[in-house]
Amino acid sequence: xxxxxxxxxxxxxxxxxxxxxxxxxxxxxxxxxxxxxxxxxxxxxxxxxxxxxxxxxxxxxxxxxxxxxxxxxxxxxxxxxxxxxxxxxxxxxxxxxxxxxxxxxxxxxxxxxxxxxxxxxxxxxxxxxxxxxxxxxxxxxxxxxxxxxxxxxxxxxxxxxxxxxxxxxxxxxxxxxxxxxxxxxxxxxxxxxxxxxxxxxxxxxxxxxxxxxxxxxxxxxxxxxxxxxxxxxxxxxxxxxxxxxxxxxxxxxxxxxxxxxxxxxxxxxxxxxxxxxxxxxxxxxxxxxxxxxxxxxxxxxxxxxxxxxxxxxxxxxxxxxxxxxxxxxxxxxxxxxxxxxxxxxxx
Amino acid sequence: xxxxxxxxxxxxxxxxxxxxxxxxxxxxxxxxxxxxxxxxxxxxxxxxxxxxxxxxxxxxxxxxxxxxxxxxxxxxxxxxxxxxxxxxxxxxxxxxxxxxxxxxxxxxxxxxxxxxxxxxxxxxxxxxxxxxxxxxxxxxxxxxxxxxxxxxxxxxxxxxxxxxxxxxxxxxxxxxxxxxxxxxxxxxxxxxxxxxxxxxxxxxxxxxxxxxxxxxxxxxxxxxxxxxxxxxxxxxxxxxxxxxxxxxxxxxxxxxxxxxxxxxxxxxxxxxxxxxxxxxxxxxxxxxxxxxxxxxxxxxxxxxxxxxxxxxxxxxxxxxxxxxxxxxxxxxxxxxxxxxxxxxxxxxxxxxxxxxxxxxxxxxxxxxxxxxxxxxxxxxxxxxxxxxxxxxxxxxxxxxxxxxxxxxxxxxxxxxxxxxxxxxxxxxxxxxxxxxxxxxxxxxxxxxxxxxxxxxxxxxxxxxxxxxxxxxxxxxxxxxxxxxxxxxxxxxxxxxxxxxxxxxxxxxxxxxxxxxxxxxxxxxxxxxxxxxxxxxxxxxxxxxxxxxxxxxxxxxxxxxxxxxxxxxxxxx
Numbered sequence: 001x002x003x004x005x006x007x008x009x010x011x012x013x014x015x016x017x018x019x020x021x022x023x024x025x026x027x028x029x030x031x032x033x034x035x036x037x038x039x040x041x042x043x044x045x046x047x048x049x050x051x052x053x054x055x056x057x058x059x060x061x062x063x064x065x066x067x068x069x070x071x072x073x074x075x076x077x078x079x080x081x082x083x084x085x086x087x088x089x090x091x092x093x094x095x096x097x098x099x100x101x102x103x104x105x106x107x108x109x110x111x112x113x114x115x116x117x118x119x120x121x122x123x124x125x126x127x128x129x130x131x132x133x134x135x136x137x138x139x140x141x142x143x144x145x146x147x148x149x150x151x152x153x154x155x156x157x158x159x160x161x162x163x164x165x166x167x168x169x170x171x172x173x174x175x176x177x178x179x180x181x182x183x184x185x186x187x188x189x190x191x192x193x194x195x196x197x198x199x200x201x202x203x204x205x206x207x208x209x210x211x212x213x214x215x216x217x218x219x220x221x222x223x224x225x226x227x228x229x230x231x232x233x234x235x236x237x238x239x240x241x242x243x244x245x246x247x248x249x250x251x252x253x254x255x256x257x258x259x260x261x262x263x264x265x266x267x268x269x270x271x272x273x274x275x276x277x278x279x280x281x282x283x284x285x286x287x288x289x290x291x292x293x294x295x296x297x298x299x300x301x302x303x304x305x306x307x308x309x310x311x312x313x314x315x316x317x318x319x320x321x322x323x324x325x326x327x328x329x330x331x332x333x334x335x336x337x338x339x340x341x342x343x344x345x346x347x
Numbered sequence: 348x349x350x351x352x353x354x355x356x357x358x359x360x361x362x363x364x365x366x367x368x369x370x371x372x373x374x375x376x377x378x379x380x381x382x383x384x385x386x387x388x389x390x391x392x393x394x395x396x397x398x399x400x401x402x403x404x405x406x407x408x409x410x411x412x413x414x415x416x417x418x419x420x421x422x423x424x425x426x427x428x429x430x431x432x433x434x435x436x437x438x439x440x441x442x443x444x445x446x447x448x449x450x451x452x453x454x455x456x457x458x459x460x461x462x463x464x465x466x467x468x469x470x471x472x473x474x475x476x477x478x479x480x481x482x483x484x485x486x487x488x489x490x491x492x493x494x495x496x497x498x499x500x501x502x503x504x505x506x507x508x509x510x511x512x513x514x515x516x517x518x519x520x521x522x523x524x525x526x527x528x529x530x531x532x533x534x535x536x537x538x539x540x541x542x543x544x545x546x547x548x549x550x551x552x553x554x555x556x557x558x559x560x561x562x563x564x565x566x567x568x569x570x571x572x573x574x575x576x577x578x579x580x581x582x583x584x585x586x587x588x589x590x591x592x593x594x595x596x597x598x599x600x601x602x603x604x605x606x607x608x609x610x611x612x613x614x615x616x617x618x619x620x621x622x623x624x625x626x627x628x629x630x631x632x633x634x635x636x637x638x639x640x641x642x643x644x645x646x647x648x649x650x651x652x653x654x655x656x657x658x659x660x661x662x663x664x665x666x667x668x669x670x671x672x673x674x675x676x677x678x679x680x681x682x683x684x685x686x687x688x689x690x691x692x693x694x695x696x697x698x699x700x701x702x703x704x705x706x707x708x709x710x711x712x713x714x715x716x717x718x719x720x721x722x723x724x725x726x727x728x729x730x731x732x733x734x735x736x737x738x739x740x741x742x743x744x745x746x747x748x749x750x751x752x753x754x755x756x757x758x759x760x761x762x763x764x765x766x767x768x769x770x771x772x773x774x775x776x777x778x779x780x781x782x783x784x785x786x787x788x789x790x791x792x793x794x795x796x797x798x799x800x801x802x803x804x805x806x807x808x809x810x811x812x813x814x815x816x817x818x819x820x821x822x823x824x825x826x827x828x829x830x831x832x833x834x835x836x837x838x839x840x841x842x843x844x845x846x847x848x849x850x851x852x853x854x855x856x857x858x859x860x861x862x863x864x865x866x867x868x869x870x871x872x873x874x875x876x877x878x879x880x881x882x883x884x885x886x887x888x889x890x891x892x893x894x895x896x897x898x899x900x901x902x903x904x905x906x907x908x909x910x911x912x913x914x915x916x917x918x919x
Contacts (some may be wrong), residue, residue, distance in 0.1 A: 080403075082404075083411070083549070084404060084411060084545075085573060110391070152604070152608040152612075160611075160613075166612060169612065169614055170609050171598075171606075171614060175614065176598065177393060183603060269605065270600060270602070272575055277574075280574075319731040
């Protein structure tokens, strides 16, 4: 397993390098990072020259990238054009807030998607299944920002009116004076987490449903039924376990994609995370923050993919021992035996 | 059997691990996010204000920090020579009286300081602090927002701790502007001498050695958490009226819908959103909320590039001005926010200013289509089969642009477009988000709508009208790179020697009445002989706040709505 993870990490290094180079090129293609400041009478010639030198903008493109990467790897992420704070501090603060949001979303979205997916598959074409299908269409078609506003309006006009007190909040991470209060934090997290969950649950529940249906139609499930294994046990121990393999992989990959989703959600809810940092940096042409953000986002997505690979490897032995014919054959044999044993498991 | 167990273990790991990690993240992040103030008891007496443009840094004098919101957030901590009142007048603040012209040649102005004025650490505010501020601004190493006005000073003499004199190269009537407005705050010499001005007050208004907050105004900036909040508390050593609100907290609001929802939900007590149609109703619908609006020194206008074929005929420009439905625009776009809004008939002075004369009322507010048609008929512009007038192969068909996404301007555009059809002038809407950054400086527009940000004294607007202040043409590509000439703002190419003479005389005329008359003469001349810019209306401010906050008076000048924070009261 360690060798497998090591191989994945080795492959990730050139992927990160290539991705950061492409992102650096894309950000550079936006034009002169100082353009906005050059015609601003508030910036003197000297200030602009100092900035060019500090951010290596007076060097050829490839050298700029090399210098930036060198600085980045050594932890020197430069200072923000706008706040003049070290970018590493800004990203450091924001990344935890986003990880909190994404982590919580994952926990709840995975649980809910699993539940919906399994019940929909088991009770195929039932009222619940149709309802779940309808919900999925709703989730897919509802834009994040619009759903976020609907939730805000629900809280403001329905919930607050009904209860007379603030149960949920529409912006920020804490109320003023309640910093560090976990309950207050949770009250602020509900709406952004629900918004982020919407699309994920819609997609993952459909995925889990399909995966379950495929497994439920498999021969070994039929065999288990024929052998009189109780229905609940078939679902829980045989069908769900096998159906989870692709589900877990998809979730792990999508966790990286969620980082893109937080840009809208954090902006709407003024959540001080990576999404809001990106939004602000983009609006203000804050070049050093944009570059660092993209590099961190790249690493996040690559790590999410490695986690997906590792989980897949954990769940399916054929993957992690891929590479030698003998081990592949052994893995295939193990898997086949495992499937047969699962089907033959005593009631 | 072993394989089944192993597989079960793997599955459990795959399911439980994310849950455990998620829970750990929640716990970890709560811990990471908690600041030392996190354990402070919940303060119900804090007034929480939603800030649409949260200050990135606190030093309003630097190019990074200079913005309306930085001024409103940090302004109450830092007194200026003058306070700008809501009626656009100057009230001596640190000064004990209005600065006086001592001699006309060389032009010398003397200012004297109140004896009771002191910093929050008890050190008196003296003429040396003003001299230090002047030296800081003029030091080329310092990243200050502007030194244009200060560069007119040739000598800065400290006469005594309570008096200083400024000697100017030539008579300079708007000398009060040097010590008014929030970007010209007075700096504490005993605190900042020898410090790196570009960074020292980015994250605090404090003594960098002790980190203790310092202030000359009624409030202290107790803490600044970048991107999250700024906390102001009363300066108990303030030499003026003591503030009674225990705490004022500014929090960022990125989204205008969220801002109003947060106000409705009671999460913020006060909001100051940009002018939006319909926001007044939303604020007023909140139980116990109060709404107020002022007409500020920023004004919207419709510009015509006088070098464009068709628009180079002053009769066409006059016809457009004559038909312009300015009253309808005000009714549809501004009245919603401010009941007192009216058509602006002067490009130098705003409606409430004493010197205001309605020079542009020669153009009927409701737009006179018949008179406009007659003007065009007389000038030989003939309507074609498509209803668009033409002469000598030139059609009166123009682009009209503005910043896309600006709801109020887009509505005004549509009103104008419809009206112009009636006089045979075709306007095609071409908006873009960076039209003011790119198209304006590239002269790539026919007609355009935007706002000039004014100040109580109109001197800063001279470069909109002086013939020598037309920037050199700049290609779009160069404009995108920022390689343009930005020394002037005369984008419509006004070229009138008489206007030049009148405006140049305003800088030298120190008698306020005569100076106002000069500006009005220039304005009248622009309305009859140039007509490249049609004034529409003053932009309204919109302030919503809980009824439990008392003493709030909006101030549309640079001093902003926090200008009288010491008068505020809060009953929870």
